[in-house]
Amino acid sequence: MTYTYKCNKCNNEFTIEKGMNEDIEIKCECGNTDVRRIYSVPKFKINCSGFCGKINK
Secondary structure, three states: OEEEEEEOOOOOEEEEEOOOOOOOOOOOOOOOOOEEEEOOOOOOOOOOOOHHHHOOO
16 A cells, blocks of 8 residues: 655655555655654545445435
């Protein structure tokens, strides 16, 4: 999975690819480990003509 982080020191935004259960140290390019994760809306669309299409009818 891809996660986006923002450094609290230099405000740099960067992405890291890691597993959900993988525990690694997140470090900015400036060397700072004080970072916070930026949450965003998942980018996917559900196309459904079966049960989902009959809900609004």
